[in-house]
Amino acid sequence: MSTSTAKDDSRFRVLIPEDRLQARIRELGKQIRADFGDRPITCICVLKGSFIFTADLVRAIGGELETEFLGVSSYQGGTQSTGVVQITKDLSGPIEDKDVIIIEDIIDTGLTMHYLLEMLAVRQPRTLAVCTLLDKPCNREVEMEADYVGFSIPDEFVVGYGLDLAERYRNLPHIAVYTP
Numbered sequence: 736m737s738t739s740t741a742k743d744d745s746r747f748r749v750l751i752p753e754d755r756l757q758a759r760i761r762e763l764g765k766q767i768r769a770d771f772g773d774r775p776i777t778c779i780c781v782l783k784g785s786f787i788f789t790a791d792l793v794r795a796i797g798g799e800l801e802t803e804f805l806g807v808s809s810y811q812g813g814t815q816s817t818g819v820v821q822i823t824k825d826l827s828g829p830i831e832d833k834d835v836i837i838i839e840d841i842i843d844t845g846l847t848m849h850y851l852l853e854m855l856a857v858r859q860p861r862t863l864a865v866c867t868l869l870d871k872p873c874n875r876e877v878e879m880e881a882d883y884v885g886f887s888i889p890d891e892f893v894v895g896y897g898l899d900l901a902e903r904y905r906n907l908p909h910i911a912v913y914t915p
């Protein structure tokens with residue numbers, strides 16, 4: 736099956752259509768810019784899942800900002816967080832004294848974000864915030880609350896808009912629940 740036909744495949748059910756995603760991202764961008772005022776923001780895109788969200792969000796935030804990329808792997812191909820976070824690509828420069836926002840696709844168990852917050856806090860940013868497109872709060876294994884949340888969703892495995900199943904379906908323009 737190709738992703739171009741995923742729309743007609745019964746394994747995929749649209750959870751958040753494209754227009755709702757885009758409207759919410761515009762709101763998040765406005766809210767973030769209002770909170771930070773004119774200050775430059777360092778936006779950290781957590782790869783790979785948040786690359787599409789980050790591309791839309793940084794444009795919605797506007798103003799002065801820089802975009803950094805952090806490669807993280809927590810699933811190793813399956814649909815369950817392993818709790819083992821592997822850094823596949825580090826930031827290109829220091830974040831000391833900067834206003835930093837970590838941009839994530841989804842927080843599920845919270846293990847990945849917990850690890851990232853600890854790892855980045857020691858680099859002494861001026862502020863460190865978390866923005867996640869999706870939140871699955873019922874699945875937490877560590878306490879974790881993002882500063883900015885696009886949508887709270889039920890405990891289902893989702894794909895699309897950057898989120899994958901074994902590297903596939905990232906290019907769907909919406910968020911879909913995947914049921915094998």
Ligand code: IMP
Pocket residue numbers: 784809810816839840841842843844845846847848891892893894898899900
């Ligand atoms: P956590 O460590 O359990 O919070 O999981 C965080 C990472 O797992 C996210 O950055 C995603 O890459 C991945 N993930 C969690 N839930 C889903 C899902 O429903 N679909 C696709 N990836 C997911």
